[in-house]
Amino acid sequence: MNAVTLKDAKLNLEQLVADVIANADDTIIVTENGEQVVLFPLDEYNSWRETFYLLKSPANAEHLRRSIAEAQAGLVQERELLDV
Numbered sequence: 001m002n003a004v005t006l007k008d009a010k011l012n013l014e015q016l017v018a019d020v021i022a023n024a025d026d027t028i029i030v031t032e033n034g035e036q037v038v039l040f041p042l043d044e045y046n047s048w049r050e051t052f053y054l055l056k057s058p059a060n061a062e063h064l065r066r067s068i069a070e071a072q073a074g075l076v077q078e079r080e081l082l083d084v
Contacts, residue, residue, distance in 0.1 A: 001025065001026045001027065001028060002025060002026075002027045002028070003027065003028040003029075003030060004016065004027060004028070004029055004030070005029075005030055005032075006029055006030065006031045006032065007032075009027075009029045009039075016039070017039070020039050020040060020041060021041055024040075024041055024044060025040075026038050026039070026040040026044075027039045027040070
């Protein structure tokens, strides 16, 4: 993860955005008073949001963990998708 000052981010915003998108590499932007924000690609942000949504329910999180463990143990069944 890279870090830049807000001043540098302003001066090179177009290149900074292009680099973040091209490399899918998060960048921390630090303000003059030390506050920080993170710039990262929208698809990564959406992925984080979806993961948060799926895991915020303890019951759903446990179901997902159990399903992952079953898949890793080879306890899966292939099924044909139906056109409905």
